[in-house]
Amino acid sequence: MEALTFTTEQQQALAGLLDDSSPSVRAALLAHFTRHGRQSVEFLRGISSQHNRALAVFANQYLRELNFSDPVTEFRGFIRSLNYELETGALLLSRTIHPDLDIGASCSLLDRMAARCRELIAEPAAARDKCRVLNRVLFHEHGFRGNTEHYADPLNSFLDQVLIRRKGIPLSLSLVYLLVAERIGLSLEPVGLPGHFLVGCFAEVEPFYIDPFNAGRLLSAGEAVIMVRKQSLHPTLADLAPTPIREVLCRCCRNLVNHYTVANDHERARLFAEFVAEFESTYERHAQP
Numbered sequence: 001m002e003a004l005t006f007t008t009e010q011q012q013a014l015a016g017l018l019d020d021s022s023p024s025v026r027a028a029l030l031a032h033f034t035r036h037g038r039q040s041v042e043f044l045r046g047i048s049s050q051h052n053r054a055l056a057v058f059a060n061q062y063l064r065e066l067n068f069s070d071p072v073t074e075f076r077g078f079i080r081s082l083n084y085e086l087e088t089g090a091l092l093l094s095r096t097i098h099p100d101l102d103i104g105a106s107c108s109l110l111d112r113m114a115a116r117c118r119e120l121i122a123e124p125a126a127a128r129d130k131c132r133v134l135n136r137v138l139f140h141e142h143g144f145r146g147n148t149e150h151y152a153d154p155l156n157s158f159l160d161q162v163l164i165r166r167k168g169i170p171l172s173l174s175l176v177y178l179l180v181a182e183r184i185g186l187s188l189e190p191v192g193l194p195g196h197f198l199v200g201c202f203a204e205v206e207p208f209y210i211d212p213f214n215a216g217r218l219l220s221a222g223e224a225v226i227m228v229r230k231q232s233l234h235p236t237l238a239d240l241a242p243t244p245i246r247e248v249l250c251r252c253c254r255n256l257v258n259h260y261t262v263a264n265d266h267e268r269a270r271l272f273a274e275f276v277a278e279f280e281s282t283y284e285r286h287a288q289p
Contacts, residue, residue, distance in 0.1 A: 018058040023087040031103030071095040090159040114183030135216030146213035170197040173212035189242035250279040
């Protein structure tokens with residue numbers, strides 16, 4: 001049986017991490033606080049009432065984020081916050097269907113893959129060379145791949161399940177690619193082309209694109225356009241630009257509406273349609289001059 005309260009040493013260690021802005025640290029803290037629900041509430045409320053107002057702010061943020069009983073309300077709060085961080089948003093979205101997911105395990109796997117990339121990268125290295133290392137680690141050593149057999153399986157859209165099953169759709173595999181790249185300091189961007197999600201690199205003179213659904217194939221802008229046109233779609237120049245995180249997460253929800261509809265799970269399809277509407281209405285309210 002777990003102790004009634006955190007030990008003094010545990011409290012000091014947790015307090016020292018509250019203001020850490022690292023996505024992996026924040027996600028690990030969220031996982032830890034979720035596992036120790038009542039203890040966590042007591043600890044965070046204690047911090048929020050102390051004289052250190054800076055820590056109190058962070059404690060209150062965690063209290064707001066940690067809606068222990070209702071992950072759906074938690075994700076709605078994230079949408080309304082306008083504080084869109086990709087890793088946090090993807091994991092909170094996963095919790096709406098998998099409330100007991102081990103956030104720490106997901107973050108640890110991303111950390112391990114990033115550490116392996118750092119082992120293999122000989123600095124100074126160009127962005128393309130770093131992407132080739134990411135491709136080796138993700139697609140050859142860890143076996144991530146596009147789920148061509150069951151493309152419409154809703155599990156393909158949840159970050160935690162993609163990390164466990166090592167397969168997904170273009171958007172979810174791009175999330176994995178982006179989160180590992182972020183950990184090694186490689187500046188990449190999500191690119192939501194019509195019908196096919198890519199990762200873009202804009203750090204070099206000529207932008208190039210990565211297709212995680214196809215083992216990280218590197219594409220020029222022209223090749224990316226040709227690939228999409230083969231699906232009878234007509235991308236514009238704007239489609240080749242980075243996609244805002246808000247729209248990335250909203251597109252995840254749109255995909256889930258479609259995939260749950262195909263699976264005849266209309267209740268969950270309605271839930272993700274509500275998230276889409278929440279993203280759109282929140283953006284419209286705050287985009288007004």
